[in-house]
Amino acid sequence: MGYLVLTRKYRPQNFDEVLGQPHVTKTLMSALAKGRVGHSYLFSGPRGVGKTSVARILAKAVNCKKGIAENPCNECENCIAITNCNSVDVMEIDGASNRGIDEIRALREGVSYSPVQSAFKVYIIDEVHMLTKEAFNALLKTLEEPPSHVIFIFATTEPQKVPKTVLSRCQRFDFRILSNKEIFDKLKELIKLEKIKATDEALSLISSRAEGAIRDAEGMLEQLISYSEGEITGDDVRDVFGFIGNKLYLELFNGIKSSEGEEIIRCVEEIAVKGYDLREFTSGWLKFLRSLLLCKLGIEDITSTVSRDALVKISEDVSTEFITAVLNLSVDLEKDIRLIPYSPVYLELAMLRMSKIPALRDINTLIKNISNETLLKENPQEEKKERKPENDKLVIKAPENAQELWNAIITKVNGSTGKNFLKAFLKDAEPVSFEDNILRIKVPSTHKKHLDEDIHFLRGALKETTGEDIDIEIITYQQKIEPKLSDNSMVTKVKEIFNAEEFI
Ligand SMILES: [Zn+2]
The missing domain is CATH 1.20.272.10 (Zinc Finger, Delta Prime; domain 3)
Structure with missing residues (x-):
C-alpha cells in the first residue's frame, strides 16, 4: 500500500460527501438527475473548500459508464480513471502556470477532437483568473461555440478578475468558507476513521487556524500525526504551528x-x-x-x-x-x-x-442613572433629602460656598494657558451646591461632553485651591431657545430666496 495523504484519502467521491456546500451540490445533482449538462461552469470561492473536488465529481458524473445520474458510480473504469487522475478525457490545467496564449491555443486544438473513452472531454482549469488577456480572448472563441462533447469547469479564488465576457457564458457556483464547527466535526470523523487520538482542544485549534479551508485542516492534522507520539494535544498544535499562546x-x-x-x-x-x-x-x-x-x-x-x-x-x-x-x-x-x-x-x-476606553457600565446601570437624573431634574429637593452625608465633616456649607469655590476654579482656569474651549464652556456653567465633598455645577446639555473631557483638569484646579479631593458632578439642562420666527435671519433669508410668505 502506497502512502496516501489524508487529503487525498478522504477526498469526497460523490456529491453527498462534499462538506458544507449543499447549495452547490444540490443544484448540480438535480440538473444531472434531469440529464441537463452545461458546457461551462465557474466555481468560485476561497481556497481549500472543495472546488476541484466538486469539479472531479462532476466530470465523473457526466462520464460514468452507468449513464448520467445524480452521483457517479465510482466503480466503472471511467470513474476509477478520473479518481486516479489518469483519464485521457479529463484534463486538469493549472491556470497559474499555463496562462499564456500558446497554452490556450494548444487547448483549443485538443478541444476539436472527440473524447476517447467517455461521453465528454472535460477541461478543469484551476485558478483561471491567472490567464492572460490574450489567453482569455482565445478561450472565449471556444466558449462562444463549444463542441457538444466539451465541458469546461473553471475554478477561481478571484472571480472579479475573470472577464465579464467569460463569466456571462458560465453557470456560476459560489463556494462558501467553511465554519470552524464544520471543520471540527470533519476532523473528529477523520481521527475516528484513522484510529488516531487527539484532544478536542487540539482539533479546535486546528479548525480555527485553518480559516475555513478543510484542505488546510487536513494537511495540519497530517503533519501532527507524524509529529506527536500518542495523543495529539493542544500543546502539540502550538509547538508545530507556532501559535501565539x-x-x-x-x-x-x-x-x-x-x-x-x-x-x-x-x-x-x-x-x-x-x-x-x-x-x-x-x-x-x-x-x-x-x-x-x-x-x-x-x-x-x-x-x-x-x-x-x-x-x-x-x-x-x-x-x-x-x-x-x-x-x-x-x-x-x-x-x-x-x-x-x-x-x-x-x-x-x-x-x-x-486601555483608555472608560470602563463602560452595563446598560441597566445606565438606564438607572438616566432615570435618576430625570427625577432629579423634576424634583431636585428630593435627591437632596435622600442623600445622607457619609461623614459628618462637611468642608464648606452650600450653596454660597459653592459660588466661592466656583469663583476660585474659574480664576485658576482662566489664569492657566491654553484650555480656551474649556474657558469658553465654563462661562455658561453655574454652581448649584457643595456638600459631601461634591461640587455640583449646572451646564447646558450641549456642554456636558466637553466638560467631561476636562473634568480631571477641573478637579486638579480644585485640589490646588483647597488642598482637598473634591469631586465635581455635572448636571445638565436643556437651553430654552424660543426664536420668533420672523426675527430669525435664516427665515428671512429663506423667504427672500423662495419669495415666500409666512402663514403663522
Ligand atoms: Zn461510473
Missing part, C-alpha cells in the same frame, strides 16, 4: 481592562521578542475577543481555544459593551496592521488606546 491574550486583556500601561507594553514587547507575525497576532486577538464576547453573552463556543473557565473569570468584571468597544478598535487595528505588519509600536499604541 492564549496566556498572552489573557494578560493583554487584563492590562487593557485595568488600564495598566506597563503590562500592555510588556506584552507587546514579548510579542516582538518572540518574533510573532503581527498580522497573525491580531487575527488571533480578534478570535480571542470574539470567544470572550460569546462567553459573556452565555453562548457556547466550541471552537474557542481558550478554556471557558478562563474566559468566565476574565470577563466577570467587565460589561459586554466594554468587550464590544475593544473589539471595535481591534477590527480597525487588524486593518491597519495588514498595511504596516512590522510595527510593534503601532500595536502598542492601539492597545494603549484600548
Whole structure:
C-alpha cells in the first residue's frame, strides 16, 4: 500500500460527501438527475473548500459508464480513471502556470477532437483568473461555440478578475468558507476513521487556524500525526504551528481592562521578542475577543481555544459593551496592521488606546442613572433629602460656598494657558451646591461632553485651591431657545430666496 495523504484519502467521491456546500451540490445533482449538462461552469470561492473536488465529481458524473445520474458510480473504469487522475478525457490545467496564449491555443486544438473513452472531454482549469488577456480572448472563441462533447469547469479564488465576457457564458457556483464547527466535526470523523487520538482542544485549534479551508485542516492534522507520539494535544498544535499562546491574550486583556500601561507594553514587547507575525497576532486577538464576547453573552463556543473557565473569570468584571468597544478598535487595528505588519509600536499604541476606553457600565446601570437624573431634574429637593452625608465633616456649607469655590476654579482656569474651549464652556456653567465633598455645577446639555473631557483638569484646579479631593458632578439642562420666527435671519433669508410668505 502506497502512502496516501489524508487529503487525498478522504477526498469526497460523490456529491453527498462534499462538506458544507449543499447549495452547490444540490443544484448540480438535480440538473444531472434531469440529464441537463452545461458546457461551462465557474466555481468560485476561497481556497481549500472543495472546488476541484466538486469539479472531479462532476466530470465523473457526466462520464460514468452507468449513464448520467445524480452521483457517479465510482466503480466503472471511467470513474476509477478520473479518481486516479489518469483519464485521457479529463484534463486538469493549472491556470497559474499555463496562462499564456500558446497554452490556450494548444487547448483549443485538443478541444476539436472527440473524447476517447467517455461521453465528454472535460477541461478543469484551476485558478483561471491567472490567464492572460490574450489567453482569455482565445478561450472565449471556444466558449462562444463549444463542441457538444466539451465541458469546461473553471475554478477561481478571484472571480472579479475573470472577464465579464467569460463569466456571462458560465453557470456560476459560489463556494462558501467553511465554519470552524464544520471543520471540527470533519476532523473528529477523520481521527475516528484513522484510529488516531487527539484532544478536542487540539482539533479546535486546528479548525480555527485553518480559516475555513478543510484542505488546510487536513494537511495540519497530517503533519501532527507524524509529529506527536500518542495523543495529539493542544500543546502539540502550538509547538508545530507556532501559535501565539492564549496566556498572552489573557494578560493583554487584563492590562487593557485595568488600564495598566506597563503590562500592555510588556506584552507587546514579548510579542516582538518572540518574533510573532503581527498580522497573525491580531487575527488571533480578534478570535480571542470574539470567544470572550460569546462567553459573556452565555453562548457556547466550541471552537474557542481558550478554556471557558478562563474566559468566565476574565470577563466577570467587565460589561459586554466594554468587550464590544475593544473589539471595535481591534477590527480597525487588524486593518491597519495588514498595511504596516512590522510595527510593534503601532500595536502598542492601539492597545494603549484600548486601555483608555472608560470602563463602560452595563446598560441597566445606565438606564438607572438616566432615570435618576430625570427625577432629579423634576424634583431636585428630593435627591437632596435622600442623600445622607457619609461623614459628618462637611468642608464648606452650600450653596454660597459653592459660588466661592466656583469663583476660585474659574480664576485658576482662566489664569492657566491654553484650555480656551474649556474657558469658553465654563462661562455658561453655574454652581448649584457643595456638600459631601461634591461640587455640583449646572451646564447646558450641549456642554456636558466637553466638560467631561476636562473634568480631571477641573478637579486638579480644585485640589490646588483647597488642598482637598473634591469631586465635581455635572448636571445638565436643556437651553430654552424660543426664536420668533420672523426675527430669525435664516427665515428671512429663506423667504427672500423662495419669495415666500409666512402663514403663522
Ligand atoms: Zn461510473
